Amino acid sequence: MSIATVHMVIGLFNALVALVSGVSAAVGVARPAVGLAAGESVTSGVVLYARAYAVRAVPLSVVVLALLAAGSWSSLGPVLIVAGLAQLGDAAIGAARRDTGMLITAGALAAVHLVSAQWLLTH
DSSP states (O other): OOHHHHHHHHHHHHHHHHHHHHHHHHHHHHOGGGGSOTTOOOOHHHHHHHHHHHHHHHHHHHHHHHHHHHTOHHHHHHHHHHHHHHHHHHHHHHHHTTOHHHHHHHHHHHHHHHHHHHHHHHO
């Protein structure tokens, strides 16, 4: 497989992951109840968490998308490590809350970023 093909695959997957993360963050701020289990109510803590998540996720998503658009492959690797570690943190929160969906989704998003970063940094 050529480097250009791998870059295209990495670009598509990471753009999708960045969009999912950034859009989820924006939706969470606009509608904090969307991420809650049935029966849970929106509290000031839920609102704070949604905002804190967005403050991290939106800029990371924008940077990933900007680097992909610019084709800045050498700069993208370290940023994907940061984004992947942030997703691992979200997966850990999902595990602590016994939220299987959050655990699996964030874990999968982390894997995309981290595997991509590993490839970019070694090729």
